[in-house]
Amino acid sequence: MTASLLWIPVTLAAAAAQTGRNATQRRLTETIGTVGATQVRFLYGFPFALLALAAVSLVTGETMPHPNAAFLAYVLSGALTQILATALMLSAMRERAFSVVTAYTKTEPVQVALFGLVLLGDTLTPAASLAIAVATAGVVLMSVKPGAGLTSSGLKPVVFGLASGAFFALAAIGFRGAILSLEAGSPLIRASTTLAWGLGLQTAILIAWLGLFDRKALVGSFAAWCPSLGAGFLGALASQFWFIGFALTTAANVRTLALVEVLMAQAVSHRFLAQATTKREVAGMLLILGGVALLLLSHR
Template sequence: MDVSLFWIPATLAAAAAQTGRNATQRRLTETIGTVGATQIRFLYGFPFALLALAAMSLVTGEAAPAPNPAFLLYALAGAVAQILATALMLAAMRERAFSVVTAYTKTEPVQVALFGFLLLGDPLTPAMAVAIAVATAGVVLMSAKPGTGLASSGLKPVVFGLASGAFFALAAIGFRGAILALEQGSPLIRASTTLVWSLGIQTAILLLWLGLLDRKALMASFAAWRPSLGAGFLGALASQFWFIGFALTTAANVRTLALVEVLMAQAVSHRFLAQATSRRELAGMMLILGGVALLLLAQG
C-alpha cells in the first residue's frame, strides 16, 4: 500500500471526529460560555495528545524528534493563528447568521492553497485549483440560505469571516511547516510531536489569558471536567488525524477533502434534528462531492 495515500482516510477520520467534537462543544457553550467551551479543546486535548505521542513512540520505536528554531517558529505561528481564527469566527457570528459566516470561513481551502504555494512551495496544479474552487462554491451555496444573502450581510462580518478563513489557512500552513521542519522521524511521529507542541502552546496562552481576564470562564471549564474530557478526546483525535494528513500531503489537499465535514454536519442535522434538505443544499452537496472527486482524481 502506498502510505502517501493514507492522508485520505486520515482526513475523513479527522472530519468525523471534529463533527463529534463540535456537537459536544456546542452543548458545553450553554453551561460554561463561549470562551470556556473554546478553551477546553486545547486544555483537555493536550493530555490525550501526550498519550498519543507516547503510544506512537512505543509502537514505532522512534523517539520524538528534537525541536529546532524553524519548527518552533512554525508551531507558534500555527498555534496563534488558530486561536485568532477562532476568535474572529466567533466575532463574525455575533454580527451575522451562522450560515453566512460559515460561507466566508469555508473559503479557507482557497486561501490554504495560495498560502501553501507562496510560503511552503506546495504544488498547485490547474486540476487542483479547479477542484478547490468547485468544492468551496458548494459550501458557499449550502451556507447562503434565503434571507441571509452574502451581499446584505454588511462589511464587518465579511471582513471578520474572510480574516477568520485566512487565519485558519495560515494555521494549517504553520502546522504543516512545523512538521516539515523536523529533521528526523517518520511522518507519523513528526505529526504527533507537532501536535503536542502546538496544543501545549495554545493551552499555555489560553490559560494565561483566561487567568488574567476571565477567571469565571476558567473555573467553569475546570468544574465541567467530565463532559470536557469527551470534547478534549475528540478534539485531540481529530487534530491527530489532521496533522497526519499535513505530514503526508499539502495542506490544500487536506482542507479541501475536509469539506466533507459540512456533509457530515448536514447528515447529523437531518437525522437527529429532523431538518429537511432543500434543493439548494442538495446542489451544494453535489458541488462539494464533485470538487472532492476532482481533487482525488488529480492525485493520480
C-alpha cells in the same frame, strides 16, 4: 492503498472526529459559555496529545524529534493563528450571521492553497485547483440563504469571516511547516510531536488569557471537566489525523477533502435535529462531492 494515498482515509477520519467534537462543544456552550467551551478543545486535548505521542514512540521505537528554531517558529505561528481564527469566527457569529460566517471561513482551502504556494512552495495541479474552487463554491451555495447576499448581514461579519478563514489557513500552513521542518522521524512521529507542542502552547496561552480577562469561563471549564473530556479527546483525535494528513500531502489537499465535514454536519442536523434539506443545500452538497471527487481523481 499506496502510502501516497494514505492522506485520504486519514483526512476522512479527522473530519468525522471533528464533527463529533463540534457537536460536543455545542452542548458545552449552554453551561460554560462560548469562550469556555472553545478553550476545552485545547486544555482537555493536550493530555490526550501527550498520550498519543507516548504511544507512537512506544510502538514505533522512535524518539521525539529534537525541535529546531524553524520548528518553534512554525508551531508557534500555527498555535497563535488558530486561536485568532477561532476568536474571529466567534466574533462574527455574535453578529448573528452564521451562514455568512460559514461561507467565508470555508474559503479556507482556497487561502491554504495560496499561502502554501507562497510560504512553503506547495504547488497544485490544474485539476486540484479546480477541485478546490468547485468544492468551495458548494459550501458557499449551502451556507447562504435564498434572497440573501453575502453582504446582507453587514460588512463586519464578512470581514471577520474572511479574516477567520485566512487565519485558519495560516494555522494549517504553520503546522505543516512545523512538521516538515523536523529533521528526523517518520511522518507519524513528526505529526504527533507537532500536535503536542501546538496544543501545549495553546493551552498555556489561553489559560493565561482567561486567567487575566475571563476567570469565570476558566473556572467553568474546570468545573465541567466530565463532558469536557469527551470534547478534548475528540478534538485531539481529529487534530492527530489532521497533522498526519499534513505530513503526507499539501495542506490544500487535506483542507479541501475536509469539506466533507460540511456534509457530515448536515447529516447530523438532519438525523438528530430534524432539519429538512433544501434544494439549494442539495445542489451545494453535489458541488462539494464533485470537487472532492475531482481532487481524488487528480491523485490517481
